[in-house]
Amino acid sequence: MNKGRTEAFSDGVLAIIITIMVLELVVPEGHELADLFNDWPKLLAYVVSFLYVGLYWNNHHHMFQAVKRVSGAALWGNLHLLFWLSLLPWLTAWVGESHFAPTPISVYAFDLVMCGVAFTLLQRALIRADTSNTLLARAVQGGTKEKVSTALYIVAILLPLLGQTAAYAAGILLLGVGLSWVVPDPRIERVLAEAGGSGE
């Protein structure tokens, strides 16, 4: 199966996820600057979630460049990833409305773990879908950064159990892990460059 429609559908879903989060931002009742920032936890949660959905779009884009064909299993792997990402707008609103309360931060971090797991499963399904194309398999060897990120997400799930201050630390940790992924996976670019062209 050709990868074109899977990319188009994923682009659509990710575009909607990243955009509907703004619908959760309540229009301020007053007309002063202070009224705008009254709701700063929702604004901050919006920025962090925008970063994460942007990250996933970026990495999805990179991964699919090393891919030529998809399989039925990869289509479902992709839907599974989109499912966990689709919960982000709802959990973002919960984190924001609760002003970074411990449980919402733990649940948000849990959702990020599930997104990471789903991304890895999708990667494996894509590698199996086209064994003649070893670009992706070579590109993702190792994966130390994924393992460290997952460990840090799990820390961010557990930290809030220690109380509100630890919950804030968990929030900062999630922001930091996100920022560490802003530079897309260089391994894929390197392997693509060595192969003298993209999978497209």
Next chain:
Amino acid sequence: MNKGRTEAFSDGVLAIIITIMVLELVVPEGHELADLFNDWPKLLAYVVSFLYVGLYWNNHHHMFQAVKRVSGAALWGNLHLLFWLSLLPWLTAWVGESHFAPTPISVYAFDLVMCGVAFTLLQRALIRADTSNTLLARAVQGGTKEKVSTALYIVAILLPLLGQTAAYAAGILLLGVGLSWVVPDPRIERVLAEAGGSGE
């Protein structure tokens, strides 16, 4: 007529349907895990509907791979299918908010029957639209699984009339039928493989 824009428009509509359902999930008022799962019927209804829209996207994708050209009738057949699918977010919210009450489940099952009917009508319109291309016609011969699914949907419409327990059974039945379609139609893949290439 070229099939490209019909695929793109359908991808857009399906991406929006699958994503706006999350807007119906109310942000929990409390900040505990229990508050998150208070609304578990809405969450469960969300998961089932995500599965169904994913299924339709998957099968739509498969069917259009065996297609080269569309006709005016096929465009309307496609819009007809999207119409019934577009009601799913609204009915999902009703099923969830009613905590799986009998009538909402019957109506939800009825909508799934109409989606199935619309899919079959679209399939026929696509076969008639391009008689020189017999890939799809050969692929959908038989169709026992569709008939069994439709029969089970009709059971799921009627079961809730017997009371609340039967309504729960109908909900489980709908989930089961959905899961039975997770593996996309193998007939299309087989016919495409025999034909030595896809319709794209």
Next chain:
Amino acid sequence: MNKGRTEAFSDGVLAIIITIMVLELVVPEGHELADLFNDWPKLLAYVVSFLYVGLYWNNHHHMFQAVKRVSGAALWGNLHLLFWLSLLPWLTAWVGESHFAPTPISVYAFDLVMCGVAFTLLQRALIRADTSNTLLARAVQGGTKEKVSTALYIVAILLPLLGQTAAYAAGILLLGVGLSWVVPDPRIERVLAEAGGSGE
């Protein structure tokens, strides 16, 4: 300028317009079939607007098949059309909530006139954008049906001034005009067939 992105952006906007209308359907409070149909005017208005947005997508699709290049003026002509179409979800909700009161129906009909005017302006901009391609210009010669439709829309704007019964008649008139356009413009298909291929 290449037409690809203009088609993709229009597909996106039309897909969202046709889908977000379902967000205006309120989830019934009760759990009986009667509760579902309590709000039948909103449901009926949803069906009519789905039909109209579907029509515009269909005709947009047909028109762009006869087109190879777009100009800056055509891009704005397209945005102008999308603007009037984007008001449909809002006016649909007004018509539905008012249970087909006279003024909402007049305003809805006015918006349809503006959509028609915008479509004609876009057509002219596309013809001027590429004078070497006469497919579209030949296809839209005459245009009796457009003129009759516009006249009927104007009747539907004025009729509700006579009272509620006339407003219902205007609503039925709008549905009828919509249905008369379900078969897409055969002139474009004929001209494309004569030219031995599409503009794509």
Next chain:
Amino acid sequence: MNKGRTEAFSDGVLAIIITIMVLELVVPEGHELADLFNDWPKLLAYVVSFLYVGLYWNNHHHMFQAVKRVSGAALWGNLHLLFWLSLLPWLTAWVGESHFAPTPISVYAFDLVMCGVAFTLLQRALIRADTSNTLLARAVQGGTKEKVSTALYIVAILLPLLGQTAAYAAGILLLGVGLSWVVPDPRIERVLAEAGGSGE
């Protein structure tokens, strides 16, 4: 990296931004024409924001025509632009609900400055991403109009500090700057014409 998916994702996000603003328009409670225009500040703010998002889509489209490849930095430059644009529906609702109060207009103008800054940063990232392609670099030399627009946006941020009448003037200024950009950047069209073809 190929530019196709970046265009598709941007088209999706811009299509959603331009369309969800209509969700902020409240359905009038009464059924008379006066009820429709009661909320005229929201309607006017909707029209202005529709114009601005349309402008950005148009200029994004033009800029990417002179582009062949994107880099990781350009992907983030693009997400950064989409972030500031994604705040427009929320700020539009604030401006409208406050009936053009001073602070909301200042904040709206600030967001437009940030969109302009982000657009310029994206332009630079795209030029650096593909040094073998000098089309875009040649097309954007000079940039007097951008500088004048930015200066006028800054005036529109500061003017409302002088009171309500000055805030109305700032609103009119923003509308005027928007209208001055309706004709897309002729430099790109000229350079593309000289180069004898587009970057696509």
